[in-house]
Amino acid sequence: EASDTRVGDLAGRRVVVTAGGTREPLDPVRFLGNRSSGKQGVAIAEAARERGASVTLIAANLEVARPEGCDIRAVSTALELRDAVREAAVGADVVVMAAAVADYRPAVVSEAKLKKDPGSDDGLTLELVRNPDILAELGREPHDGTLLVGFAAETEPDAERLLELGRAKRRAKGADLLAVNRVGWTAGFAADDNVVTVVDGDDTVVAELHGTKSSVAQGILDVVVSKLAPSS
Numbered sequence: 132e133a134s135d136t137r138v139g140d141l142a143g144r145r146v147v148v149t150a151g152g153t154r155e156p157l158d159p160v161r162f163l164g165n166r167s168s169g170k171q172g173v174a175i176a177e178a179a180r181e182r183g184a185s186v187t188l189i190a191a192n193l194e195v196a197r198p199e200g201c202d203i204r205a206v207s208t209a210l211e212l213r214d215a216v217r218e219a220a221v222g223a224d225v226v227v228m229a230a231a232v233a234d235y236r237p238a239v240v241s242e243a244k245l246k247k248d249p250g251s252d253d254g255l256t257l258e259l260v261r262n263p264d265i266l267a268e269l270g271r272e273p274h275d276g277t278l279l280v281g282f283a284a285e286t287e288p289d290a291e292r293l294l295e296l297g298r299a300k301r302r303a304k305g306a307d308l309l310a311v312n313r314v315g316w317t318a319g320f321a322a323d324d325n326v327v328t329v330v331d332g333d334d335t336v337v338a339e340l341h342g343t344k345s346s347v348a349q350g351i352l353d354v355v356v357s358k359l360a361p362s363s
C-alpha cells in the first residue's frame with residue numbers, strides 16, 4: 132500500500148501551513164471576506180502531522196474543526212497572517228500557503244459602526260488598499276532550506292490555460308511548488324473533494340490529484356517529500 136511508504140517520511144521536519152480565508156474589517160461589526168473554508172489547508176496540516184512533521188497551522192477564520200496535534204495560531208486579517216507566517220517560517224522546512232488571503236483591505240477601519248446617510252439614497256463607494264503579497268515576499272527573500280508551496284485559485288475553465296496561469300503565478304511569486312485548483316461559485320471551497328495540478332520550479336506538472344481533500348493533501352505532501360533536501 133502506498134500509504135505505508137509515507138509513514139514518518141516527514142519526521143524531524145517543521146511544516147507551516149496557512150489555512151482559511153482572511154477577513155478585512157470595515158468597522159467593529161463588518162468585514163470583507165471570501166469563501167475559503169480552510170478544509171484543504173487543514174487536511175494538509177493533518178496529513179503532515181500524521182507523517183511525522185511538527186506542524187504550525189496559521190488558522191484564518193476556519194469553518195472546519197481544528198486538527199489535533201498541531202501548534203495553532205489564530206489570525207483574522209491578511210496583516211495578522213503575514214506576521215504569524217513570517218515568524219513561524221524561520222527555520223521551517225516547508226511553508227504551505229493554502230489560505231485565501233485578501234488582496235485588498237478597506238483603507239480606513241471605522242472605530243464606530245458605519246451609519247447610512249439619512250439624507251440620501253446614494254450608494255456607497257469603499258476605498259480599498261492593497262495587502263502585501265505574503266508568498267511573493269517569502270519567495271523574494273533568501274529561503275534556503277525552506278520549500279515554498281503556493282496555491283492558485285482560478286476560475287479559468289480551460290485546463291491548458293488554467294495550467295499556464297498556475298505556471299505564471301508560481302514564477303511571479305518565486306514559489307518552489309504551486310498547486311493550481313479551479314474554483315467557482317461552489318467548486319473548491321466548502322466541497323469535500325478537490326482537483327489540483329501541481330507544478331514545480333521547472334514548470335513541470337509533477338502531480339495531478341483528484342479526490343477527497345485529504346487524499347489531495349497526501350499527494351501534495353508526496354511531491355513535497357520528493358523535493359526536500361535530505362535531512363541532517
Ligand code: CTP
Nearest residue numbers: 228230232234262263264265266281282283284
Ligand atoms: N497570497 C499571499 N498573499 C496575498 C495574496 C495571495 O500570500 N496577498 C498567496 C495565496 O495564499 C496563494 C497564492 O498567493 O498561495 C496565490 O493566491 P491567488 O489569490 O491565487 O493569487 P494572486 O497572486 O493574489 O493573484 P490574483 O488573485 O490576482 O489572481
Ligand code: CA
Nearest residue numbers: 231232233234
Ligand atoms: Ca488573490
